[in-house]
Amino acid sequence: MSVFTLPDLGEGLQEAEIVTWHVNPGDQVVMDQPLVSVETDKAIVDIPSPQAGRIARLYGEVGEVIKLGAPLVEFDESARAPDAGTVVGEVAVGKEVVKEPPASVTASAAGVKATPAVRALAHRLDVDLSIVTPSGPDGLITVADVQRVAKILSEVEPLEPLRGVRRAMAGHMALAHAEVVPVTIMDDADVQGWPAGTDITVRLIRALIVACAAEPALNAWYDAQAVGRRVRKTIDLGIAVDTPDGLFVPVLRDAANRPDAQLRSEVDRLRAGVKARSLSPGELRGNTITLSNFGMIAGKYGSPVVLPPTVAILGAGRKVRTPVAAGDGVEVHELIPLSLTFDHRAVTGGEAGRFLAAVIADLQRANR
Numbered sequence: 001m002s003v004f005t006l007p008d009l010g011e012g013l014q015e016a017e018i019v020t021w022h023v024n025p026g027d028q029v030v031m032d033q034p035l036v037s038v039e040t041d042k043a044i045v046d047i048p049s050p051q052a053g054r055i056a057r058l059y060g061e062v063g064e065v066i067k068l069g070a071p072l073v074e075f076d077e078s079a080r081a082p083d084a085g086t087v088v089g090e091v092a093v094g095k096e097v098v099k100e101p102p103a104s105v106t107a108s109a110a111g112v113k114a115t116p117a118v119r120a121l122a123h124r125l126d127v128d129l130s131i132v133t134p135s136g137p138d139g140l141i142t143v144a145d146v147q148r149v150a151k152i153l154s155e156v157e158p159l160e161p162l163r164g165v166r167r168a169m170a171g172h173m174a175l176a177h178a179e180v181v182p183v184t185i186m187d188d189a190d191v192q193g194w195p196a197g198t199d200i201t202v203r204l205i206r207a208l209i210v211a212c213a214a215e216p217a218l219n220a221w222y223d224a225q226a227v228g229r230r231v232r233k234t235i236d237l238g239i240a241v242d243t244p245d246g247l248f249v250p251v252l253r254d255a256a257n258r259p260d261a262q263l264r265s266e267v268d269r270l271r272a273g274v275k276a277r278s279l280s281p282g283e284l285r286g287n288t289i290t291l292s293n294f295g296m297i298a299g300k301y302g303s304p305v306v307l308p309p310t311v312a313i314l315g316a317g318r319k320v321r322t323p324v325a326a327g328d329g330v331e332v333h334e335l336i337p338l339s340l341t342f343d344h345r346a347v348t349g350g351e352a353g354r355f356l357a358a359v360i361a362d363l364q365r366a367n368r
Contacts (some may be wrong), residue, residue, distance in 0.1 A: 004050055004073045006066050017065045019044055023073075027055045035073055038066075051075060065161060074151035088129075097171045114141040117303050125150040165246035176305050179224060181344040184303040187356055190324065192333035193366035200336075201293055203363060204316050208291055209235055211314075218355050219289045222310035222346040229311065229346040238287030238310070239267060241274045242297065248274045249307075251287045295319060300337040311346040312358065315339040336363065 009016060016038035023035055031050040036058075039045075057074035060066050112129045114122070118141055122129050125146060132149050134141040152349075162170050176182075188355040194203075212219040212235055220231045235256045238249040250270035258266065273279040289311075292304050295318035317337035324333045338359060342352045 001056060002075045002077055003071050005069050006076065007047065008068060014068050015065050016045070017289070018060050018062050021058060023055050023058070025055050025057055029053065029055060032365070047072070047355055056327055066333050069108065079130070112141065113139050114167055117297060118143055118146060122146045127153065147309050165248065169246045172307055174306060176307050177245060179308055180306050182303070182306055182341050183344045183349070183352070184339055184341040185352055185356055186301045186337065186339045188335040188337055189360045189363035190333050191319070191336055193364055194334070199260070199264060200319070201267055202260050204291060204293060205237065205255055205263055206260070207359045207362040208237070208289070208314055210362040211355045212289065214358035215351050215355040217351045218312040218342060218367060220311050220346060221288065222311050222343055223309065232288040236288045238290035239270060239291040241271055243274060248284065249280055249290060250274055251285065289313070292316070295336070301339050304339060304341045306341050306343050311343040312352070312355070313341050315341070
């Protein structure tokens with residue numbers, strides 16, 4: 001048997017999702033015959049057969065994501081015709097014992113150190129060596145290490161691959177973690193003076209607009225390659241929306257030039273569109289700054305994630321009643337906890353502080 005693995009598809013791609021199998025186990029194929037179509041984040045690609053032969057096994061189901069170098073197709077070597085290099089005639093059996101050198105220890109690009117035998121065992125037990133804690137000398141992974149992890153994995157729930165929105169969200173979060181230099185500052189806005197029935201979301205949007213006017217640097221895109229920023233005049237506000245399928249960020253265009261009633265109707269429309277999955281792709285990209293009103297669910301403070309190329313996100317926590325100093329006494333006021341995360345590559349601490357101060361000052365106005 002010989003196993004054909006997912007080949008390098010170029011452009012640094014490390015994985016692909018199986019779209020369609022063009023062959024079945026038992027099929028006889030010729031070299032360069034399409035075996036499978038896979039989808040990357042670039043395009044759908046047909047992978048041809050590297051040899052002629054009979055298909056013994058297919059690895060992976062439609063919709064499954066496979067990594068570069070992972071098994072793809074197994075060929076039945078016994079079904080292949082003898083080639084010109086096949087040895088014919090009587091083969092003499094030697095009696096000399098050949099002593100081979102011990103298997104070398106190899107280290108992958110990720111720094112995992114293991115012998116070929118241990119790697120083969122990990123492959124057979126479906127254990128990812130990158131999650132194994134080595135116990136051997138100089139960080140060497142042993143057979144016992146692999147067996148220990150295999151036992152643990154057998155006792156836990158099966159892996160649930162991320163699909164669709166959640167998979168894209170994971171990729172975006174990884175990019176943010178790898179690229180952005182995040183700093184979060186927190187404070188409270190005293191909203192005791194708000195009249196009953198105040199629309200919290202609209203007030204937060206208005207306060208954010210005022211803050212962008214005070215410190216435009218936070219309404220910007222950062223270009224990591226050029227090491228520069230593009231400060232935007234128009235405020236295209238991303239509104240973080242939680243759903244069972246994952247996080248969506250629809251964009252409220254030109255927020256500064258909309259009256260309150262229109263802001264409310266547009267927020268409602270975007271949230272309904274997210275839930276119905278009816279928004280166009282253009283309505284889910286191109287925001288210049290983001291608002292996350294996570295307090296609608298729970299939580300006071302947080303460290304919201306800045307997604308490139310934006311440089312700031314304002315998070316609002318759950319409104320709470322808290323004792324505050326009032327003159328020589330103490331009163332109980334309603335406060336909104338605020339958390340501002342900014343990319344310190346593009347925004348200074350002073351700019352972020354003044355932005356948050358402007359948000360608080362606007363929210364603390366009794367009427368707006």
